[in-house]
Amino acid sequence: MFPQSIVDFYAANQELLWLTTLVADLGCTLLLYRLFGKAGLQVAIATAIILANLQGPKLTVVFGLQTSLGVIFYSSIFFATDVLSENYGKAAANKAVRMGFAVSVIVLLMLSLALLYLPSSKPDTAEFSSSIHNAFATIVNFTPRFIFGSLLAYYISQHFDVWAFHQIKKFTAGRWLWLRNNLSTMSSQVVDTLIYSLVAWWGIVDLRTALALGAAKYIFKLAIAMIDTVFIYWARRLYRLGHPAEAS
Numbered sequence: 001m002f003p004q005s006i007v008d009f010y011a012a013n014q015e016l017l018w019l020t021t022l023v024a025d026l027g028c029t030l031l032l033y034r035l036f037g038k039a040g041l042q043v044a045i046a047t048a049i050i051l052a053n054l055q056g057p058k059l060t061v062v063f064g065l066q067t068s069l070g071v072i073f074y075s076s077i078f079f080a081t082d083v084l085s086e087n088y089g090k091a092a093a094n095k096a097v098r099m100g101f102a103v104s105v106i107v108l109l110m111l112s113l114a115l116l117y118l119p120s121s122k123p124d125t126a127e128f129s130s131s132i133h134n135a136f137a138t139i140v141n142f143t144p145r146f147i148f149g150s151l152l153a154y155y156i157s158q159h160f161d162v163w164a165f166h167q168i169k170k171f172t173a174g175r176w177l178w179l180r181n182n183l184s185t186m187s188s189q190v191v192d193t194l195i196y197s198l199v200a201w202w203g204i205v206d207l208r209t210a211l212a213l214g215a216a217k218y219i220f221k222l223a224i225a226m227i228d229t230v231f232i233y234w235a236r237r238l239y240r241l242g243h244p245a246e247a248s
Contacts, residue, residue, distance in 0.1 A: 018062045018072070022224060025076045026231045033235055037246035038088055041080045042096050046103040048073045048080070053104060053150050054139060065216040074150070075224040078161055078185045082232055085165045086177065087239040093165075097158040104151050111140045149200030157192035164188060177236065178229050185225040193218045 010017040025048075032040030052074035060069055077100065084093040119133035120126060161184050168180035197214030205213070238244055 014060070014062055021072055022227060025072055026079060026228055029076050029080055030231055030235060030238075033083065033244055034238060035245055037244035038084065038092065039246075040244070041084050042099055044080045045077050045096050045100045048077045049100045049104055049150070049154065050107055052077075053107070057139070059213075062220070065219065066213065067216045067220055068213065070150075071217045071220050072224070074154075075189075075221050076228075077154075077158070078188065078225070079228040079231060081158060081161060082165055082181050082184065083235040085162055085169075086181075086232065086236055090162055090166050093162040094159065097155070097162065100158070101151060101155050104154070115140045149196045149198075152199060153192045153195035156195060157188045160191055161185060161188035177232065181229055181232050182225050186222060189218060189221040189225070193221065 010020075029041070029044040029048075032044045034040070036043065052070035055069045055073065058069040059066055061067075081093045081096060084096050115137060120129040122129075164187055165180050165184035168183055172179060193214045197210045197217070201210035201213055204210075
């Protein structure tokens with residue numbers, strides 16, 4: 001998809017690739033909000049949870065830490081729910097959480113059904129079809145365990161995030177958006193990371209490795225929470241200026 005020069009550049013600069021991906025992910029979420037308003041954030045949450053679940057098993061090393069690629073996309077969900085909480089209230093944020101949960105269940109069901117189809121045995125496409133089927137099976141066979149862990153962690157931690165966001169907002173009388181954005185995400189990500197690491201990774205790897213993966217993910221999530229603070233202020237400004245294209 002990308003020119004070889006870009007592939008080579010990012011192969012040698014994985015940390016810069018992580019930052020580029022994060023900015024692109026948050027930027028796309030903000031763009032969806034700008035174009036479609038509240039519905040755009042709901043779409044962003046559904047898209048992010050699908051990407052996080054499908055790419056969760058892929059491990060990489062960034063800044064010397066081994067982590068799952070899904071952490072980038074999953075963390076943007078917290079950004080989107082915080083924007084919903086800030087601009088539309090607790091009920092809207094919780095509704096989006098439930099929508100994301102429903103989308104994950106549907107994706108799991110459809111992917112599982114798709115895997116039941118046998119690859120084509122026609123001579124002219126059999127080899128290609130078999131290779132695609134096997135590659136697809138590798139991803140989807142991981143999916144149920146990772147999605148179950150993600151669903152459980154997602155449902156509990158996201159509701160906690162919304163609750164914590166509004167508790168902090170109430171305690172600070174609506175001041176200091178940066179504080180409620182960061183504290184709600186940091187605290188809820190502890191819950192999310194612990195549940196996900198134990199359910200998704202323990203058994204595939206030993207407990208120590210599962211917790212190490214979780215700790216690395218949490219470090220990245222803390223960094224993402226701080227970086228997305230700039231984006232949440234942009235989102236609030238868009239809302240106050242009446243820029244989001246709300247559906248009629």
